[in-house]
Amino acid sequence: MLELAILGFLYGAPLHGYVLRRHIAALTGHVRPVAESTLYPAIKRLEKAGLLVRATEPGAVAAPRHVLRLTEDGGRELKRRLAEPAQREITDENHWFTLLAFLRHLEDPAAQAAVLRRRLAFLEEPASFFYDGDRPLRAEELDDPFRRGVLTIARATSRAELAWLRDTLASLDRAGR
Amino acid sequence: MLELAILGFLYGAPLHGYVLRRHIAALTGHVRPVAESTLYPAIKRLEKAGLLVRATEPGAVAAPRHVLRLTEDGGRELKRRLAEPAQREITDENHWFTLLAFLRHLEDPAAQAAVLRRRLAFLEEPASFFYDGDRPLRAEELDDPFRRGVLTIARATSRAELAWLRDTLASLDRAGR
DNA sequence: AGACAATACCTCGGTGACGATGTATGCCGT
DNA sequence: ACGGCATACATCGTCACCGAGGTATTGTCT
Incomplete structure (x- = not known):
């Protein structure tokens, strides 16, 4: 990072x-x-x-x-790290934001879109922080106000990011055509 | 963490x-x-x-x-770490979510509220990821769609969390009275 | 004149995290 | 009968990261 x-x-x-x-x-x-x-x-x-x-x-x-x-090697390495990020760079918001801050350097809209699609796939997986066995729990099912907060905040983030991802992917696809 | x-x-x-x-x-x-x-x-x-x-x-x-x-020492240490988190636990979302997951163990509503207020103070500070000199830049001022995404997502998170923090603090204050 | 902050870089010891690898048991499918 | 998988725990070498501390220069305030 x-x-x-x-x-x-x-x-x-x-x-x-x-x-x-x-x-x-x-x-x-x-x-x-x-x-x-x-x-x-x-x-x-x-x-x-x-x-x-x-x-x-x-x-x-x-x-x-x-x-x-x-x-020149440094430039190539930057682009390689941007184009082929480790899974951690995709899933951890701190890492992901750092990657996004420099993703413009990748230039090729298709390559940029491919990276965004990896994040999209990650966000679309059903995941929670709290489970009842294997079933992810929803905010509404929790008594604990703090755990409910975690889910509420995560959901808001996820929604905003999904909307932004879809918008940005659409305009990258237009640029790529 | x-x-x-x-x-x-x-x-x-x-x-x-x-x-x-x-x-x-x-x-x-x-x-x-x-x-x-x-x-x-x-x-x-x-x-x-x-x-x-x-x-x-x-x-x-x-x-x-x-x-x-x-x-018993372990229980005390848990409560100490929950009540007096390092600054990193407050600012880094990964750490913060982990703390929230266990904050109920602190039991005392006033102590819980004090921790939430530290997070509230952090979120209320004007901060960005991108600056023009010392001036934080807003999403609308950025051409880079990826950097704009960072700010858009961060803003959505921040709004949701501020709303939740204020709600929860209000009900903790009621419980403390 | 002297204190202090900001600029600008560096080293060292400790430690937390990781991947690779090892050990062993019990269950299930074929 | 045997391989593969889940359970269950552990060690080792490597490396990134941190706090504490060090060195030196210039500008500013008193």
């Missing part, structure tokens, strides 16, 4: 670590903050894998900056 | 690992599956910390089971 965000932000726009950090904080920081001690090692991993290169520039205000630029 | 789920499921209902695993899979598995190799070490950690005890029973169908039972 973090690596995807790094690749996504660097795609077509070289940045140095500090600015990248603020971009990532804006994207997911209110929900799931990313520590500096996570970001810098992640950058090094990507550099070691040949997905980005660093160029030292004198700092505009303070210490020297390491300007990060995606390599 | 996993430890909270273990403590929550065991509260008042001893279970063995295999059943616990299925409970956890039902609760969060469709979004974020938990590997066996994560659950068993987590159980051991909690046992080592004195929060639960294991009793070996002959297996009903197969290998012997380890029936897990919360200790």
